[in-house]
Amino acid sequence: MAVVGIDLGTTNSVVATVRDGQVVVVPNSQEGYLHPSVVSFSPDGLKYFSVDAVARRILDPKNTVYSAKRLIGLPFRSDEVQKALVRLPYELREGNNEQAVFIGPDRTYTIPEISGLLLGYLRQCAEMFLSDSVNAAVITVPANFNDSQRRATVDAGRIAGLDVLRVLNEPTAAALAYGLGQNMSQRIAVYDFGGGTFDVTILQVENDVFEVLATGGDTFLGGDDLDSALLSILADLFNAEHGIDPRNDQAARSRLLIAAEQVKRHLSDFPEARGDLKNIAVGSSGEPLALRFHIARTVFETAIRGLVGRTIQACQDVLASAQLAASQIDEVIMVGGTTRVPMVRAEVEKYFGRPPRTDLNPDEVVAWGAAIQAENLANAGESLPSRAVLLDVTPRALGIAVTGGFAERIIDRNVPVPVEQTRIFSTSADNQTSVRIQVCQGESRRFEENVPLGELELADLQAARRGAVSIEVTFKVDTNGILRVRARDGATGAVREAAVNVRGAMSDSEVEEAAERQKYREASNLPEVPQE
Amino acid sequence: MAGMSSEQLAAFVRQIFPRLDQLSYYDLLGVPSGSDQAVVRTAFYRLAADLHPDRHHTLADRELKEQLEMIYARVCEGYQVLTKPDKRAAYERALNQGKKRLTTTDRDSRGLQNPEDSIKHPEAKKFFRLGMISLGRKDWKGAVMSFSFARTYEPSSALVAQKLSEAQAALGKPGGAGGAPPKTP
Ligand SMILES: Nc1ncnc2c1ncn2[C@@H]1O[C@H](COP(=O)(O)OP(=O)(O)OP(=O)(O)O)[C@@H](O)[C@H]1O
Ligand SMILES: [Mg+2]
Numbered sequence: 001m002a003v004v005g006i007d008l009g010t011t012n013s014v015v016a017t018v019r020d021g022q023v024v025v026v027p028n029s030q031e032g033y034l035h036p037s038v039v040s041f042s043p044d045g046l047k048y049f050s051v052d053a054v055a056r057r058i059l060d061p062k063n064t065v066y067s068a069k070r071l072i073g074l075p076f077r078s079d080e081v082q083k084a085l086v087r088l089p090y091e092l093r094e095g096n097n098e099q100a101v102f103i104g105p106d107r108t109y110t111i112p113e114i115s116g117l118l119l120g121y122l123r124q125c126a127e128m129f130l131s132d133s134v135n136a137a138v139i140t141v142p143a144n145f146n147d148s149q150r151r152a153t154v155d156a157g158r159i160a161g162l163d164v165l166r167v168l169n170e171p172t173a174a175a176l177a178y179g180l181g182q183n184m185s186q187r188i189a190v191y192d193f194g195g196g197t198f199d200v201t202i203l204q205v206e207n208d209v210f211e212v213l214a215t216g217g218d219t220f221l222g223g224d225d226l227d228s229a230l231l232s233i234l235a236d237l238f239n240a241e242h243g244i245d246p247r248n249d250q251a252a253r254s255r256l257l258i259a260a261e262q263v264k265r266h267l268s269d270f271p272e273a274r275g276d277l278k279n280i281a282v283g284s285s286g287e288p289l290a291l292r293f294h295i296a297r298t299v300f301e302t303a304i305r306g307l308v309g310r311t312i313q314a315c316q317d318v319l320a321s322a323q324l325a326a327s328q329i330d331e332v333i334m335v336g337g338t339t340r341v342p343m344v345r346a347e348v349e350k351y352f353g354r355p356p357r358t359d360l361n362p363d364e365v366v367a368w369g370a371a372i373q374a375e376n377l378a379n380a381g382e383s384l385p386s387r388a389v390l391l392d393v394t395p396r397a398l399g400i401a402v403t404g405g406f407a408e409r410i411i412d413r414n415v416p417v418p419v420e421q422t423r424i425f426s427t428s429a430d431n432q433t434s435v436r437i438q439v440c441q442g443e444s445r446r447f448e449e450n451v452p453l454g455e456l457e458l459a460d461l462q463a464a465r466r467g468a469v470s471i472e473v474t475f476k477v478d479t480n481g482i483l484r485v486r487a488r489d490g491a492t493g494a495v496r497e498a499a500v501n502v503r504g505a506m507s508d509s510e511v512e513e514a515a516e517r518q519k520y521r522e523a524s525n526l527p528e529v530p531q532e
Numbered sequence: 533m534a535g536m537s538s539e540q541l542a543a544f545v546r547q548i549f550p551r552l553d554q555l556s557y558y559d560l561l562g563v564p565s566g567s568d569q570a571v572v573r574t575a576f577y578r579l580a581a582d583l584h585p586d587r588h589h590t591l592a593d594r595e596l597k598e599q600l601e602m603i604y605a606r607v608c609e610g611y612q613v614l615t616k617p618d619k620r621a622a623y624e625r626a627l628n629q630g631k632k633r634l635t636t637t638d639r640d641s642r643g644l645q646n647p648e649d650s651i652k653h654p655e656a657k658k659f660f661r662l663g664m665i666s667l668g669r670k671d672w673k674g675a676v677m678s679f680s681f682a683r684t685y686e687p688s689s690a691l692v693a694q695k696l697s698e699a700q701a702a703l704g705k706p707g708g709a710g711g712a713p714p715k716t717p
Binding site for chain 2: 166206207373389390400401427428
C-alpha cells in the first residue's frame with residue numbers, strides 16, 4: 001500500500017510518492033509529469049480526464065470542466081465564483097446549500113465531485129505506475145485557502161476514496177522539498193505564481209522545523225490572467241484585420257486563449273513570437289478567418305507589468321506583517337509555472353536583491369514536498385533522512401457577527417496552528433432564547449466587509465434580561481487549517497455543541513453518496529482512460 | 533534527531549495534561565521568565581519537534597493523542613504570546629493577577645444576534661417566537677402550525693422557511709407526532 005502527495009492545481013496536478021527514500025513523480029500518459037486538471041463529459045456519461053480531456057476544451061467547451069480549483073468551497077454567489085463565471089465556457093448554477101454546481105450532460109456535479117473525479121483518476125495513474133494500491137494522500141492547497149475551501153478539498157479526496165492524511169500548504173511543501181535549514185537557520189520566501197493563484201509565504205527554517213511567519217497573496221491572480229492579457233493583444237490584432245471582435249464569439253475566444261497560452265510560453269524562451277493561427281472565426285460569407293501575428297516579448301511585458309506589480313506589492317505586504325525587510329530573506333524559492341516568465345524572475349530578483357532559487361522544477365516542487373510529508377505521516381518517515389516539522393499559521397483572522405453590524409475577532413491572522421480560543425458573549429434582547437452565530441473570516445471590524453463562512457444557532461437558552469445570559473464561543477483550528485466552532489450556554493453550564501452549516505459545502509451524506517457512486521463506477525470497469 | 537519513544541510520550545502527557553491550566557507559558561516552554569525571543573523560539577522549536585501532531589500521526593491511543601494535541605496547542609499559544617511584545621506585556625499583567633493563560637474572559641459588551649432580528653413583520657415575529665417555544669417543547673405539530681402562520685405574514689423569510697421545514701421533518705419522523713412514544717405493532 002502506497003501513500004502519495006498530490007498537488008491539486010488549478011491548471012495542472014502532480015502526483016508523487018517516496019520510494020526507497022527517493023521522490024518519484026507519476027508520469028502522465030504523454031511523457032510528461034503534469035496532469036492537466038481537466039475533466040470532460042460525453043452525453044453517454046463517459047468521462048475523459050486530464051491529457052485526454054484538454055483537446056475537448058475546444059471540441060466540447062460546454063462539457064469540459066477546468067479551473068475547478070477556482071470554484072471549490074465557494075458559495076455560488078461569492079464574488080470569486082461570479083467573476084470566474086464570466087470567463088468559463090461551461091455552465092454552473094446554484095445548487096443545494098448555496099453551492100456552485102456544474103450542469104453536466106447527464107446530471108449536475110458539485111465542484112468537490114469534479115475534483116474528486118480528477119483525484120480518482122490521479123489515484124489510478126499512481127496505482128498503475130506503482131503497481132500498488134493507493135488509499136491515502138497528502139493534498140496541497142494554497143496557503144490562503146480558507147476553511148471552506150480546505151474542507152471541500154478534503155471532501156474531494158473522500159469522494160475519490162482517499163484518506164486525506166493532511167491538507168498541506170503549497171509553499172510549506174515547496175520549502176520542504178528544497179530540504180532547506182538542515183543544521184542552520186534561514187529565512188525563506190516562497191513565491192508561488194501558478195495558473196490561478198498567487199501567494200507568497202515567509203518561513204523560518206531551522207533544524208527541520210519549518211515555521212510559517214506570514215503568508216499572503218491573491219487567490220485570483222495567475223497565469224490565466226497573463227493569458228487574458230495576451231488574448232487581448234491577439235484579439236485586437238484580429239479585430240484590426242477583420243473587423244470582428246473574437247472575444248464576442250465563444251469558440252473563437254477559446255481558440256485564441258489556447259493560442260495565447262502557447263505564445264506566452266514561447267515568449268519565456270524567445271524575445272519574440274510569430275505565427276499564423278488558422279480558422280479562428282468564420283467571416284460573413286462563411287470563409288475561415290486566420291490571424292497572422294508578430295508579438296515582441298516587450299509588448300507582452302508591458303501588458304503584464306501591472307499584474308506582476310501586484311505580486312510584488314503582495315510580497316511587500318507579507319514582509320511588513322512579518323516585520324521583516326526584503327534584505328533579511330536568505331533564500332527565495334520560485335514555485336509555479338508562471339515563474340518561468342523572465343520578467344517575473346527579474347522583478348523578484350530586483351525586489352529581494354538576490355537571484356531566486358529555480359533548481360527544482362517549479363511545477364513539480366509542491367508535489368515533492370507533499371510526497372515527503374505523506375511518507376512522514378504514514379510511515380513515520382522511516383525511509384527519509386530527516387523528519388521535518390511543519391508549523392503553519394492561520395491565513396486570515398476569524399470572528400463572529402455581533403449586533404450593530406460588527407465583527408468580533410476570536411482568532412487572529414497568522415497565529416500558529418493548532419489554536420483554540422474562547423470568548424464570552426451575551427444576548428442582545430430581553431427574553432432572547434436563541435442566538436445566531438455567524439462566522440466570518442477577515443480583518444475588518446465591519447461584518448459585511450469580511451467573508452461569511454457559515455453559521456450556527458444555539459437555542460433553548462434561558463429567557464432572561466438582555467445581556468444576562470452568557471454564551472461561550474470557542475474556535476478551534478487544527479493542523480489542516482480547518483475550523484471547528486463550539487457554542488456553550490454559560491448559564492446552564494451544559495455543553496451544547498452546534499455544528500456550523502458551512503456555506504457552499506456538500507453535506508456529509510452527499511459526500512458519502514458521491515464516494516459510493518465513484519467506487520461503484522470504478523469497480524464496474526467502465527473505460528476510464530479512453531484508449532486511442 | 534531528538535525524538536521521544538511512545539512510552540516517554542505517554543509519561544509526558546500524563547504528567548503535563550492534568551496540570552495544563554496551572555502551568556504558565558514559561559513553565560510550559562521550559563524557559564525562565566524574562567527570556568528573550570530567541571530563547572523562547574529555540575525552546576518552542578525543540579518542543580514542536582517532539583510534540584507536533586504530525587509526529588504522532590500513527591499513534592493508536594486516541595485519548596492520548598487528543599490530550600497531546602491540547603498540550604501542543606497551548607505550547608503554540610505560549611510561543612505566540614511570548615514572542616509578540618504587546619501580547620507579552622498583557623500576559624505579564626495577567627500573571628500578576630494569578631492567571632496562567634492570556635484569554636479575553638471579560639464579557640464582550642456587544643451581544644450576539646437574535647435570529648428573529650431578520651424577521652420584519654411583527655405578526656410573523658410573534659408566530660415565529662411561538663414556533664420556537666413549541667420546538668423547545670418538542671411539540672412539532674404546534675411548531676409547524678406557528679411557523680406556517682409566520683410564513684403567511686412574511687413569505688420571504690429564509691429563517692421561517694428553514695424552521696418550518698425542520699419542524700415538518702421532525703413531525704414526519706416515526707414517533708415525531710407530538711412526541712408520543714412510538715407504537716409497537
Ligand atoms: N514556460 C512557461 N512560461 C510562462 N508560463 C508558463 C510556462 N509554463 C507554464 N506556464 C504557466 O504556468 C501556469 C500553470 O502553472 P502551475 O502548473 O504551477 O499552476 P497550478 O499549480 O495548476 O495553479 P495554482 O498553483 O494556481 O493552483 C499556467 O498558467 C501556464 O500557462
Ligand atoms: Mg500550484
